[in-house]
Amino acid sequence: xxxxxxxxxxxxxxxxxxxxxxxxxxxxxxxxxxxxxxxxxxxxxxxxxxxxxxxxxxxxxxxxxxxxxxxxxxxxxxxxxxxxxxxxxxxxxxxxxxxxxxxxxxxxxxxxxxxxxxxxxxxxxxxxxxxxxxxxxxxxxxxxxxxxxxxxxxxxxxxxxxxxxxxxxxxxxxxxxxxxxxxxxxxxxxxxxxxxxxxxxxxxxxxxxxxxxxxxxxxxxxxxxxxxxxxxxxxxxxxxxxxxxxxxxxxxxxxxxxxxxxxxxxxxxxxxxxxxxxxxxxxxxxxxxxxxxxxxxxxxxxxxxxxxxxxxxxxxxxxxxxxxxxxxxxxxxxxxxxxxxxxxxxxxxxxxxxxxxxxxxxxxxxxxxxxxxxxxxxxxxxxxxxxxxxxxxxxxxxxxxxxxxxxxxxxxxxxxxxxxxxxxxxxxxxxxxxxxxxxxxxxxxxxxxxxxxxxxxxxxxxxxxxxxxxxxxxxxxxxxxxxxxxxxxxxxxxx
Numbered sequence: 001x002x003x004x005x006x007x008x009x010x011x012x013x014x015x016x017x018x019x020x021x022x023x024x025x026x027x028x029x030x031x032x033x034x035x036x037x038x039x040x041x042x043x044x045x046x047x048x049x050x051x052x053x054x055x056x057x058x059x060x061x062x063x064x065x066x067x068x069x070x071x072x073x074x075x076x077x078x079x080x081x082x083x084x085x086x087x088x089x090x091x092x093x094x095x096x097x098x099x100x101x102x103x104x105x106x107x108x109x110x111x112x113x114x115x116x117x118x119x120x121x122x123x124x125x126x127x128x129x130x131x132x133x134x135x136x137x138x139x140x141x142x143x144x145x146x147x148x149x150x151x152x153x154x155x156x157x158x159x160x161x162x163x164x165x166x167x168x169x170x171x172x173x174x175x176x177x178x179x180x181x182x183x184x185x186x187x188x189x190x191x192x193x194x195x196x197x198x199x200x201x202x203x204x205x206x207x208x209x210x211x212x213x214x215x216x217x218x219x220x221x222x223x224x225x226x227x228x229x230x231x232x233x234x235x236x237x238x239x240x241x242x243x244x245x246x247x248x249x250x251x252x253x254x255x256x257x258x259x260x261x262x263x264x265x266x267x268x269x270x271x272x273x274x275x276x277x278x279x280x281x282x283x284x285x286x287x288x289x290x291x292x293x294x295x296x297x298x299x300x301x302x303x304x305x306x307x308x309x310x311x312x313x314x315x316x317x318x319x320x321x322x323x324x325x326x327x328x329x330x331x332x333x334x335x336x337x338x339x340x341x342x343x344x345x346x347x348x349x350x351x352x353x354x355x356x357x358x359x360x361x362x363x364x365x366x367x368x369x370x371x372x373x374x375x376x377x378x379x380x381x382x383x384x385x386x387x388x389x390x391x392x393x394x395x396x397x398x399x400x401x402x403x404x405x406x407x408x409x410x411x412x413x414x415x416x417x418x419x420x421x422x423x424x425x426x427x428x429x430x431x432x433x434x435x436x437x438x439x440x441x442x443x444x445x446x447x448x449x450x451x452x453x454x455x456x457x458x459x460x461x462x463x464x465x466x467x468x469x470x471x472x473x474x475x476x477x478x479x480x481x482x483x484x485x486x487x488x489x490x491x492x493x494x495x
Contacts, residue, residue, distance in 0.1 A: 001224045001419070003215035004184045006163050007127040013180075013213070017206040026090045028203065029058065033065030035201035036154060036177050040066075041073060044150075048119050051078045053112075053144065054104075055124040055137075055158075056087035062154050063123025064094035064104070071102050079104040080112060082124060082140055108136070110143040119150045122171045124158035127183070132168035133159045141169040155179050157194045162186070165383040170194045180205045184217050187408040187420045188384035218419045222493075225460045228453050229494050241270030242312035242446030246439070247333070249319045250326075251300035254280045256319030256345070256435040258287045259480050263439025264315070265290050266487040267461070269446045275305050304329030307337045314339055315442030317347035318435040327354065334360035340445050341365040344438040345373070352376035358398060365400040366441055366451045370434060374404055392416055401451040403441075403459060405434060411455045419456055423463025427470045432480025437462045440487070457494075464490040 005013060018025055044050075052067045054060035060081065067079045081104050087095075098104055114120060122144070124137060133141065141159055144151065152175045156162055159170035162183035173196040176186070185191050186198045233240070244264055249257030254276070261274045261284065272291040276284050279299040284291070296302055303325040307314055314337055320326060330350050340362055343351065348369050351357055353376075361367075369377060374387075378394060381387040388410065395402045395412040402412045407426075411419040440462050444454035465486040469478050472486075 002181055002219040002221060003210060003213070004182065004187075004217040004219060004420075005213070005215055007161075007183075009213060009215070010127055010181075010183075013205050013209050016209045017204070020206050020208065021204075025058075026093050029061055029090050029094070030065060031203045032062055032155075032179050032201075033069055035179070035203050036062070036066050037069040037073070039177050039199060039201050040070070040152070044119055046073065046075045048150075049076050049078075049115055049117070050119045050121065051080065051114050051149075052121040053080045053082065053124055053140065054091075056081065056083045056091050057126065057128075058088050058090050059123050059126035059154060059158075061088065061091040061094040062126075063121060064091070064098060066121065066123070066154065067102055067104075068094075068097055077102060078114075081106045082136055107140070110136070110139040112140070112143060114144075114147055114149060116148045117150075118147075119152060120144055120147065121152050121154060122158050122173065123154040124171070127156050127162055129159065129161055132166075133170075134168070138169040141171050145169075145172045150174055151196075152177065153195075156183060156185075160185060160191060160194050165385050166191070166194075172196075175199060177201055179203045181210075182219060187219075187410075188388075189406065190384045192407075216417050218417065220419050220421050220456055220460055222460075225457055226494050228449075228457055230447075230449075231495070238270035241268055242443075242448060243271040243273070243310055244269045244442050244446035245273050245275060245307060245311040245314045246442055247275045247302055247305065247314065247316040247320070248435075248438075249274075249276045249280045249284070250302065250321035250323070251277065251279065253319030253321065254283045256432065257284060259432045259435040259484060260315065260318045260439035260442070261288045261291050262484045263436040263487060264443040264446075265439075266484055267440045267443035267458075267491070269443035272443075273311075275302070277301050298325060302326050302329050304332050307333065307339065311339060312448070313341065313442060313445040315342040315344070315438055315445075317342075317344035318438050320346035322346050322349060322353075326350070331357060331360075338362055340451055342368065342438055342442045342445060344368045344434060348373045348377060361398055361400060363399040364451050365398070366403060366445065366455055367394075367398070367400060368403045368405060368434065368437060368441065370405045388412075388418060392418065401455045403455045405437070409459045409463075411452070411459060413452050419452075421456075421459040421463055423460050424466050425463075425470050425475055427475030427478035428463070428466040428483070430479055433462075433466075433483060436465075436480050436483045436487075439484075461487065461490045461494065464493065
């Protein structure tokens with residue numbers, strides 16, 4: 001897992017590295033400049049006119065160092081400086097190196113002459129910002145955002161707070177090149193317009209610090225998911241991989257049940273029983289012959305079922321509907337089910353409409369709302385940071401895992417930690433994708449993975465299946481059934 005440190009922790013990380021490595025802060029700044037320029041020169045050649053807009057702090061010092069390196073690579077570079085109240089020593093040292101090579105222009109108004117099609121590099125302000133920008137800084141950023149140029153931010157877009165909600169003028173980057181690790185704010189939907197595509201460059205910050213320092217937020221990567229996968233024993237049999245009960249489907253919505261069932265089987269569950277409305281039995285048996293079924297007494301919807309002790313877990317929600325009889329059956333199910341559950345779709349909507357049912361959810365369960373379902377469960381939020389707090393609070397209240405679906409799906413654990421997924425693409429924004437995820441998660445819980453591990457693995461594999469499908473057929477034509485088809489290839493990459 002990649003730890004997402006706060007801005008204060010990043011500052012401490014820099015200082016720790018300087019002490020541990022026996023270097024100066026200026027030396028570390030030069031590392032950052034070289035890493036940025038290495039990224040930049042791989043993507044933009046010297047035919048591009050470059051304008052670097054610098055503040056007078058250390059982020060501005062980064063900008064000046066970048067300017068000098070690009071000048072040495074024969075890039076045409078202009079440097080504009082917006083001075084603050086105090087210049088840092090490293091900024092002054094960087095400015096001195098420019099003497100006789102690049103003439104930096106100090107600006108006192110936003111009336112800048114920057115050619116259309118130029119590359120503008122933002123090095124005004126770094127991660128230490130604690131308030132809304134005003135005055136000349138705000139005016140300059142407003143002007144830069146209005147230009148027809150490529151905009152690239154150094155470490156963070158100026159004006160963006162990475163640990164708290166931002167307001168006022170914020171640089172709208174097409175790309176953000178950040179140092180050593182991404183920041184929490186990069187993963188939140190409200191900041192997408194400012195961060196653009198973010199990229200991490202290694203500047204050699206201390207690995208010991210990263211290992212020893214605690215964090216509350218994490219970014220999931222392939223290496224960390226591989227570590228969670230349990231290898232299969234040569235003498236394993238289907239009884240070793242759990243028996244899942246999937247309760248899904250209603251009249252007109254049997255497709256959701258089929259997708260979830262197929263996904264559960266493709267995710268390695270030993271045995272699957274799908275409980276479906278009586279009229280849906282033929283559909284399920286025909287579409288998913290590898291699964292077993294039980295039929296509800298109702299022909300068209302779920303009205304109730306006992307949960308025998310031999311089931312490892314219960315997944316409920318896809319295509320379920322919200323008939324009065326379904327609510328009654330859901331209440332009875334929650335009252336007598338002791339196994340961990342996966343609750344999705346209409347199961348969540350029934351919970352939202354009947355908050356008293358929350359206390360009946362088995363500990364160690366897994367809830368998978370999309371933003372609309374989450375809003376019905378928790379109410380409106382002020383911003384994405386407030387949304388994270390609500391997600392943490394719900395996980396703590398239910399003693400369960402809350403997987404909030406979307407780009408960088410967030411996985412909140414009862415202990416207050418949050419994991420962000422890194423796989424997936426916009427092609428997955430299609431009906432049935434969530435049903436596939438429910439099947440994957442139900443399968444993993446049935447196989448004995450704790451809810452937190454099941455959520456991390458499931459979200460990653462689900463997104464990877466989408467990425468593999470998009471690579472083969474494109475995003476536009478991707479449908480939920482494609483995700484099921486690519487689940488085996490996704491799991492194969494983890495073993």
